[in-house]
Amino acid sequence: MKITGVELRRIAMPLVAPFRTSFGTEHSRDVLLVRVVTPEAEGWAECVAMGEPLYSPEYVDGAADVMRRFMVPALTALQHVDAYGVGQALEPLKGHRMAKAALETAVLDAQLRASGESFARFLGASREAVPCGVSVGIMNSIPELLDAVDGYIAEGYVRIKLKIEPGWDLEPVRAVRERFGDVLLQVDANAAYTLTDSAHLAGLDAFGLLLIEQPLADDDLVQHAELAKRLRTPVCLDESIESAAHAAAAISLKACSVINIKPGRVGGYLEARRIHDLCRANGVAVWCGGMLETGIGRAANVALAALPGFTLPGDTSASRRYFARDVTPPFELRDGHLDVPAGPGIGVDPDPAVLDEVTTSVEWLAG
Ligand SMILES: CC(=O)N[C@@H](Cc1ccc2ccccc2c1)C(=O)O
Numbered sequence: 001m002k003i004t005g006v007e008l009r010r011i012a013m014p015l016v017a018p019f020r021t022s023f024g025t026e027h028s029r030d031v032l033l034v035r036v037v038t039p040e041a042e043g044w045a046e047c048v049a050m051g052e053p054l055y056s057p058e059y060v061d062g063a064a065d066v067m068r069r070f071m072v073p074a075l076t077a078l079q080h081v082d083a084y085g086v087g088q089a090l091e092p093l094k095g096h097r098m099a100k101a102a103l104e105t106a107v108l109d110a111q112l113r114a115s116g117e118s119f120a121r122f123l124g125a126s127r128e129a130v131p132c133g134v135s136v137g138i139m140n141s142i143p144e145l146l147d148a149v150d151g152y153i154a155e156g157y158v159r160i161k162l163k164i165e166p167g168w169d170l171e172p173v174r175a176v177r178e179r180f181g182d183v184l185l186q187v188d189a190n191a192a193y194t195l196t197d198s199a200h201l202a203g204l205d206a207f208g209l210l211l212i213e214q215p216l217a218d219d220d221l222v223q224h225a226e227l228a229k230r231l232r233t234p235v236c237l238d239e240s241i242e243s244a245a246h247a248a249a250a251i252s253l254k255a256c257s258v259i260n261i262k263p264g265r266v267g268g269y270l271e272a273r274r275i276h277d278l279c280r281a282n283g284v285a286v287w288c289g290g291m292l293e294t295g296i297g298r299a300a301n302v303a304l305a306a307l308p309g310f311t312l313p314g315d316t317s318a319s320r321r322y323f324a325r326d327v328t329p330p331f332e333l334r335d336g337h338l339d340v341p342a343g344p345g346i347g348v349d350p351d352p353a354v355l356d357e358v359t360t361s362v363e364w365l366a367g
C-alpha cells in the first residue's frame with residue numbers, strides 16, 4: 001500500500017477514578033491516536049505512551065514529535081509498505097518503540113481492513129473470548145481497597161492484580177486473601193523495590209500469588225534472576241522486556257518465569273507475537289498487559305490475548321474500568337470474558353461524535 005497521509009489526533013480521556021501506582025497517580029489519559037490513510041483503506045492505532053516518562057522513557061509529546069519528524073516521513077517516502085515493512089523502514093531509528101508500535105499497528109489495521117481479515121485471524125488466535133483480570137491501584141486505606149476488589153469480583157473479573165510499593169504490600173495482600181479466599185491474585189510493583197528488599201518480598205510467598213510483576217528496576221534482568229532464586233512466588237517481567245531478544249535473555253538468565261506482553265512496549269503486534277512464540281517454545285506463560293487503552297488499543301489487545309500461549313488472564317479489562325464513555329462501542333465483560341472482535345482489522349471504529357468531543361488537537365501529515 002502507498003500511504004496517502006497520517007493523522008495524529010490527541011484526545012483527553014478522564015478516568016472514572018484516579019489510578020495510583022508506585023510511580024504516580026493518573027487522573028486522565030492524554031492519548032495519541034494515529035490514523036493511516038491509504039487508497040485501499042484507513043487504519044487506526046493507539047500510542048500507549050503516558051503524558052510523562054514515568055513508566056518508561058517514552059512520553060506522548062515525544063512520540064508525536066518522533067513520528068512527525070522522522071517516522072512518518074520515512075514511511076510516506078515508500079512507494080509500497082505493509083505491516084512487515086514498517087519495522088524494516090523504522091529500524092535505523094533507535095528506541096521509541098511505542099511510537100513505532102502505533103504506526104505499525106495503524107498500517108496493519110489498514111492492510112487487514114482492505115483484505116477483510118481480522119487481527120485475531122491474522123495473529124493466529126485460538127479463542128473467541130478471553131478471560132479478564134483487573135489492575136487495582138494503591139488506595140488510601142485497606143477498607144477502600146476491599147470495597148474496590150469486592151466490586152470488581154462482583155463484575156466478574158477472574159483475576160485481581162494489586163499495585164504495590166514499599167509500605168503498601170504485605171498488608172493489602174493479606175487483607176484481600178483473608179476476605180476473598182483463593183481468588184486468582186497477583187501483584188505489580190512497577191520497579192519499586194531493590195534486591196535488598198528480597199527478604200521482605202519473600203513475605204508475599206505466604207499468600208499463594210500467581211506472580212510478582214516487575215519488582216526491580218525497569219532495565220534489569222540480572223538482579224531479577226537473583227531475586228527469583230530467593231522467592232517462591234514466580235517473577236513476571238513487564239518494563240524489562242522490550243523485545244524478543246530481551247525475552248530470550250530473560251529466559252536464559254532465569255530472570256522470570258512469566259512475561260506480561262504489551263504490544264506498545266515491544267514495538268508492535270508482530271514483535272508481541274514473536275515473544276509469544278518464543279515463550280511458548282520455552283514453557284514460559286504470557287499474558288496481555290494493559291496501558292489504560294481506549295477501545296482502539298483494547299480491541300487489538302483482546303485479539304492478541306486470544307493466542308494459545310496467553311494462558312493467564314490479562315489486564316484486558318472492560319472499557320468501564322477506566323472510562324465512563326469510550327471512543328468506540330464499549331468492551332463489556334461477559335461471564336468474566338471479553339469477546340474477540342471478529343470484523344476486519346481491529347474490528348471496531350471510533351464514534352465520530354465522541355471523538356469530536358474528546359479531541360484536543362488534530363494534525364495531518366501529508367504523504
Ligand atoms: C493496567 C496496568 O497496571 N498497567 C501498567 C501500569 C500503568 C499504570 C498507569 C498508567 C497510566 C497511563 C498510561 C499507562 C499506565 C500504565 C502495568 O501493568 O504496569
Ligand SMILES: [Mg+2]
Nearest residue numbers: 188213214238
Ligand atoms: Mg506492570
